[in-house]
Amino acid sequence: xSKTYFDETHCAIGHPKSTFMQWMLTVDHKRIGIMxxxxxxxxxxxxxxxxxxxRLELFAPGGQYMDGDTFNQAFTLHGVIMIFLFIIPGIPAxxxxxxxxxxxxxxxxxxxxxxxxxxxxxIAGCCxxxxxxxxxxxxxxxxxxxxxxxxxxxxxNVIMALVAAFVLGxxxxxxxxxFLVTIHRLRAPGxxxxxxxxxxxxxxxxxxxxxxxxPVVGITLILAILEKYFGIxxxxxxxxxxxxxxxxLFWIYSHPAVYLMILPAFGIMSEIIPTFSRKxxxxxxTIALSSASIAGIGYLVWxxxxxxxxxxDVAKTVFSFLTFFVAIPTGVKxxxxxxxxxxxxxxxxxxxxxxxxxxxxxxxxxITGITITMIGLDIHLQDTYYTVAHFHYAILGGVxxxxxxxxxxxFPLVTGKxxxxxxxxxxxxxxxxxxxxxxxxxxxxxxxxxxxxYFDYLPExxxxxxxxxxxxxxxxxxxxxxFWVFFKGxxxxxxSTPNPWNATTLEWHLPTxxxxxxxxxxxxxxxxxxxxxxxxxPVVKFNYETMQRID
Amino acid sequence: xxxxxxxxxxxxxxGNEHEVQGWQGDFYGGKLGFWLFMLTEVMMFGAMFLAxxxxxxxxxxxxxxxxxxxNRLLGGINTVILLVSALTMGLGLLKMRAGDxxxxxxxxxxxxxxxxxxLIIKGFEWTAEYNHGIFLMHDKLLPESxxxxxxxxxxxxxxxxxxxxxxxxxIGIGLMLWLLKRIxxxxxxxxxxxxxxxxxxxxxxxxxxxxxxxPYYYMIGAGGxxxxx
Numbered sequence: 001x002s003k004t005y006f007d008e009t010h011c012a013i014g015h016p017k018s019t020f021m022q023w024m025l026t027v028d029h030k031r032i033g034i035m036x037x038x039x040x041x042x043x044x045x046x047x048x049x050x051x052x053x054x055r056l057e058l059f060a061p062g063g064q065y066m067d068g069d070t071f072n073q074a075f076t077l078h079g080v081i082m083i084f085l086f087i088i089p090g091i092p093a094x095x096x097x098x099x100x101x102x103x104x105x106x107x108x109x110x111x112x113x114x115x116x117x118x119x120x121x122x123i124a125g126c127c128x129x130x131x132x133x134x135x136x137x138x139x140x141x142x143x144x145x146x147x148x149x150x151x152x153x154x155x156x157n158v159i160m161a162l163v164a165a166f167v168l169g170x171x172x173x174x175x176x177x178x179f180l181v182t183i184h185r186l187r188a189p190g191x192x193x194x195x196x197x198x199x200x201x202x203x204x205x206x207x208x209x210x211x212x213x214x215p216v217v218g219i220t221l222i223l224a225i226l227e228k229y230f231g232i233x234x235x236x237x238x239x240x241x242x243x244x245x246x247x248x249l250f251w252i253y254s255h256p257a258v259y260l261m262i263l264p265a266f267g268i269m270s271e272i273i274p275t276f277s278r279k280x281x282x283x284x285x286t287i288a289l290s291s292a293s294i295a296g297i298g299y300l301v302w303x304x305x306x307x308x309x310x311x312x313d314v315a316k317t318v319f320s321f322l323t324f325f326v327a328i329p330t331g332v333k334x335x336x337x338x339x340x341x342x343x344x345x346x347x348x349x350x351x352x353x354x355x356x357x358x359x360x361x362x363x364x365x366x367i368t369g370i371t372i373t374m375i376g377l378d379i380h381l382q383d384t385y386y387t388v389a390h391f392h393y394a395i396l397g398g399v400x401x402x403x404x405x406x407x408x409x410x411f412p413l414v415t416g417k418x419x420x421x422x423x424x425x426x427x428x429x430x431x432x433x434x435x436x437x438x439x440x441x442x443x444x445x446x447x448x449x450x451x452x453x454y455f456d457y458l459p460e461x462x463x464x465x466x467x468x469x470x471x472x473x474x475x476x477x478x479x480x481x482x483f484w485v486f487f488k489g490x491x492x493x494x495x496s497t498p499n500p501w502n503a504t505t506l507e508w509h510l511p512t513x514x515x516x517x518x519x520x521x522x523x524x525x526x527x528x529x530x531x532x533x534x535x536x537x538p539v540v541k542f543n544y545e546t547m548q549r550i551d
Numbered sequence: 552x553x554x555x556x557x558x559x560x561x562x563x564x565x566g567n568e569h570e571v572q573g574w575q576g577d578f579y580g581g582k583l584g585f586w587l588f589m590l591t592e593v594m595m596f597g598a599m600f601l602a603x604x605x606x607x608x609x610x611x612x613x614x615x616x617x618x619x620x621x622n623r624l625l626g627g628i629n630t631v632i633l634l635v636s637a638l639t640m641g642l643g644l645l646k647m648r649a650g651d652x653x654x655x656x657x658x659x660x661x662x663x664x665x666x667x668x669x670l671i672i673k674g675f676e677w678t679a680e681y682n683h684g685i686f687l688m689h690d691k692l693l694p695e696s697x698x699x700x701x702x703x704x705x706x707x708x709x710x711x712x713x714x715x716x717x718x719x720x721x722i723g724i725g726l727m728l729w730l731l732k733r734i735x736x737x738x739x740x741x742x743x744x745x746x747x748x749x750x751x752x753x754x755x756x757x758x759x760x761x762x763x764x765x766p767y768y769y770m771i772g773a774g775g776x777x778x779x780x
Contacts, residue, residue: 107573110580177587185580189561189569211587215594223602223711230687231694232707234602239707240700245605249598523571525563549564 004416004514005030012116027112028517032119033098034414039126040086040094041483047081048476050074054455055472058465061457071455072141073156077133079144080161084168085126087399088257089175091264092210093122095406096179096203098414102507103197105188105526107518110181118174125167132160143453145254146221148235148246152228159228162221169214169221176210179203188506191526194285197505198530201288202267205295209260213299217253220246244309251302259298259326261395263291265402266333269355272409273337275503276352277344278536280529283336290329297326307378316375323373330366334359345536349501350424354405357432361397365390368443383453385464386446389439397435404431404482411489412496413507416514419489427485430478437471504531504538511544522547578745585749589756596760599712603767606704613701618772620683621709625676626769629669633758636665640754643747650741656734659727662754666724673717677710686710709768716764719757726750 011025023031054074057066066074101109109115133139140161142151151158183204187196196204224246226232233239235246266287274281281287303311303319311319337359346352368390372378381387412418442450445464450457457465499508511521524547532539541551556575560568574580607614643658677686684690687710691698730750733739739746 110574110577111584112574173591177584177591180587181580181584182574184583185572185577186574189571190563211591212594215591216598219595219598222715223599226711230707230710231692232687232711233692233700233703234606234707234711236694238694239703240606240610241704242605242609245602249602252598523559523561525561525569527563548562 002512003516004512005517006514008517010112010517012113025116027108027116029097029101029108029112029115030414030515032115033094033096035119036089036093036097036122039123040090043081043085043126045479047078047086048479050078050081052472052476054078055465055469057455058457059469061459061462063456066455068455069141072143072453073139075453076141076143076161077139080129080140080165083144083257084165085129087261087395089122089168089172090261091268091399091403091406092172092175092179092203092206092260093119094403095199095268095410096175096206096264099410099507100179100200100203101182101186102413102510102515102519103200103505104183104186104191105506105520105523106182106186107523109178110185111178114174115178118171118178121167121171121174125164125171128160128167129164132157132164135160145250146224146246147250148224148227148243149237151224152236159225162225166218166221169218172210173214173218176207176214179207180211183207188523188526194288195526195529196288198270198281198284198287198291199264199267199505201291202264202270205291206260206263209256209263209295209298213253213256213260216249217257220249220253223249244306244311247306247309248302251305252299255302255305256295256298258395259294261399263294265399265406266291268402268406268409269337269358270333271503271505272351272355272405273340274531274533275409275501276347276349276355277341278347278502278533279340279344280531280533281336282339282342283332284529284531286332287336290332293329294326297322297329301326304373304378307375308382320373320375324370327366327370327373334363349408350419350421350428351405351409351501353425353428354401354408357428358398358401358405361393361401361432361435365393365395365397369394381446383451384446385442385450385452388452389442389446392439392442397439401431401435407486409501410507411486412500412513413510414514415490415493416496416512417489417493418496418500419485419493423485423488424482427478427482430474430481432478434471434473434475434478438468438475439471441465441467441471498544502538504533504540509542509544509547520547521545524549581745582748585752589752592756592760596712596715596763599708599715600763600767603708603712606701606708610699610701610704613699614705615772615774616699617702617705617709618768618770620685621769621772622676622679623769623773625672626765629672630761630765632665632669632672633761636662636669637755637758639665640751644744644751647739647744647747648741652734652741655747656731659731659734663724663727666720666727670717670720673713680706705768712764713768716757716760719760723750723754723757726753 005028009022009026009028009031011022012027013025016022016025023035026032054071057064057071097115135157137156140156140158141154142158146158146162183200223234227235233241235241235243237243270281270287301319301323303315304323307316372381372387372390408424441464445461450461450464496513498510498513506524509524510519521544524542528540539551540549542548543550556573558573559571561571562568639658639661643655643662646658647655680686681689685692685706690696692703692706727750730739730747733746
C-alpha cells in the first residue's frame with residue numbers, strides 16, 4: 001500500500017523518530033489542519049457546555065444556582081472561546097490549510113514553517129486564555145467585546161483575555177498572509193484567478209480581511225492594556241479619553257471579522273452545491289466577485305454596532321445604508337446557489353442536506369440582520385434576544401453549519417474512510433430541529449423586550465426560555481451524535497475511493513485517499529473550469545500517475 | 552527538504568511544458584509575504600494615528616501646547632539619524648548584490664550603531680520629560696493632576712507610539728545581528744539575499760513611521776515656541 005500523509009511527514013526542526021514529535025513538529029498543511037480541528041473542537045465543546053450552563057440557569061426566572069457575576073463570566077467565556085478560539089480561525093485554519101493547497105495543485109503553503117509557527121502561536125494564545133480562568137479573580141466578565149470603561153475598572157482578568165486575543169489575532173494575520181502568498185504564487189500552471197475553485201476565492205477574500213483588519217483590533221487591545229497598566233488615558237473619561245473610540249476601533253476589526261467567518265463558509269457552500277447538483281455552478285464570476293465585494297464593503301459598516309452609543313444622525317444614516325449594501329452581494333450568492341440547483345441532478349448526500357439546511361437558517365439570520373440595520377428598529381431591538389438570535393442564526397446556522405457541511409464533504413478526503421450516511425442524516429435532523437427550537441423563540445422574546453446578558457427575567461418570558469432549553473438539549477444531543485458518527489466512520493468506516501462524490505475540483509484528483517505527503521503525483525496543467533459537468537458526469541478526468549487529462 | 556530544488560514541469564494537452572512554481576526558493580513569494588506584513592504595520596500605526604487625529608480635533612490648543620514642550624532639537628537629530636540609517640541599510644543591500652560582502656557587513660554595522668544612537672537619544676529625551684513630571688503613571692499624568700485633558704492624552708499617546716516605535720527599533724537591531732550571523736554562515740549571499748531585502752524593507756517601514764511621528768508630535772507646536780503661532 002502506498003504511503004499517505006499519516007505515515008510520513010516533513011518536520012520544521014530535524015526529523016524526530018517518535019510519531020508524537022513528528023506531529024508536533026510537522027509542517028505538512030494537512031496535518032496542521034487536523035491538529036487545528038482537534039484543538040478547536042475541544043474548545044467548541046467547552047463553550048457549548050458553558051452556554052448550556054447558562055440555559056439551565058435561565059430555565060426559570062430568578063437565580064437558581066448561578067449568581068449575576070458568575071453569569072457575566074460565563075457569557076464572556078462562551079463568547080471569547082467561540083469567537084477568538086473557534087469561529088474566527090475556524091474554517092481558514094482547518095479547511096484553508098487542508099484543502100486550499102490541494103485545490104490549487106500546490107505541494108504545500110508558501111511558508112510551511114511559518115504555518116507550523118502559526119499553529120503554535122495559536123496554541124499559546126489558547127493557553128493564555130485558559131490560564132485566565134484560574135488566575136486571580138477568574139475569567140473576564142465584560143462580554144467578549146471588552147467595552148471600556150468597564151473593562152478598565154473590573155478586577156477580573158481582562159488583561160489576560162486581551163493578550164490572548166492579541167496573540168490569536170497575530171496567528172490569524174500570519175495565516176492570512178501565508179494563504180495570500182500561496183494563492184498568488186503557487187497556483188498550478190494554467191490556473192488563472194477565474195479558474196480557481198470558489199472555496200479558494202472565499203479563502204482569498206478572507207485572507208485580505210485577516211491581514212488588514214486584525215492589526216487594528218490588535219493595536220486597540222494593546223492600547224487597552226497600556227490604558228489599564230500605564231493609564232495613558234485614551235479610553236478613560238477621567239483623563240479626557242473617549243470610551244466610544246474603543247467601540248469604533250474595536251468594530252472596525254470585529255465587524256469585518258464576521259465576514260471573515262462567513263466568506264470561507266460561503267466558499268464551502270459553493271463547492272458542495274455544484275458537486276451534488278452535478279451541474280456547473282451558476283454565475284461563477286458573480287460568486288467570486290461577491291466574495292471580494294463583501295470583503296470590501298464589510299470594512300465600511302462597523303458603525304451599525306454603535307447606533308445607541310452616541311453618534312451623529314448623519315453617520316447613523318450613512319452606516320445604515322452601507323449595511324444594506326452588503327446584503328446585495330450576499331443575495332447574489334444565494335440566487336446563484338439556488339439557480340445552480342435548478343434543473344440539476346440533485347444528490348441528497350449528507351453534505352448537500354447540510355448545505356440546503358443552511359440556506360434556510362442563514363436566510364433567516366440574514367434577513368433578520370436587515371431588520372436591525374434599520375436605525376429605528378435597531379433602537380428598539382439593540383441588546384435584546386432578537387439580536388442574539390440573529391447573530392446565532394447567521395454564525396451558528398451559517399458558518400458552523402457550513403463548517404459541518406464541509407466536514408462531511410471532505411471527511412473521505414482527510415481520513416480515507418466513509419461515515420455512515422444514514423446516521424449522519426439523523427444527526428443533521430437532530431441538529432437542524434434542535435437549532436431552530438433553540439433560537440427561534442428568542443426572536444419573539446427579544447421582540448417583546450427580553451434583554452440579553454441577564455441572568456434573571458420577568459415571568460412572562462419563561463415559556464420562550466423553556467422552549468429554548470428543550471432545543472438546546474436536542475441540539476447538543478445532535479452534536480454529540482454527529483461527532484460519534486465521525487468517530488465511528490474514522491475507526492470502522494469503509495475505505496473511500498479518491499473521489500467518492502464525483503466532484504471535479506483538484507483535491508479529488510489525488511492518487512490515494514487519504515492523500516500522500518506531497519499531494520498530487522505531479523502538478524497538473526489546468527486548462528478547465530473548476531466545475532465542468534456534462535449530463536451529470538464530471539468532464540475532466542486524469543491519469544493519477546502522470547496527471548495528464550485522459551478525457 | 553534538502554538538496555538543490557529542481558522545479559517540476561507540468562505538461563498540457565498539446566505537450567507544452569510549464570514550469571511549476573514551488574514554495575522552495577520563491578524569491579517573489581518571500582518578497583510579497585513581507586510586503587503584506589508591512590501592510591499590517593501600516594494598519595496598526597494607522598489606527599494609532601487615527602486616535603491621535605481624533606483627540607487633536609477635540610483638543611487643538613492643548614495639543615499645540617503639549618507639542619511645544621517637546622525637545623525639537625533631539626527629535627530632529629533622531630530624525631536625521633534614522634534617515635541616514637535607512638540610507639546605510641539600502642547601500643548595504645546594493646553592495647551585497649554587487650558582491651561586496653565585506654562592505655555590506657560594514658553597512659549593517661553602521662545601521663546598528665545609528666539605531667543604538669537613536670535609542671540612547673530617545674532615552675535622554677524620556678529622562679528629561681520624566682524630570683519635568685511628565686511620564687506614564689507619574690506626577691502630571693495621573694488622573695488627579697490638573698494638567699489639561701488634551702495634554703494628558705497627547706503625552707499618553709506620545710509615550711505609547713514612540714515606545715512602540717522604540718520596540719520596533721530594538722527588534723530591528725536584533726534582526727540585523729541575526730542577519731550578520733546568517734551572512735557569516737554563508738546563508739545570505741549575493742544571489743540569495745531575500746532575508747537581507749526583507750530586513751531592509753522592515754527598516755524602511757520603521758523609519759517611515761518615524762517620518763510621520765516626528766511632524767505630528769514635535770512640529771505641530773513649533774510655531775508656539777518661535778512666537779509665530
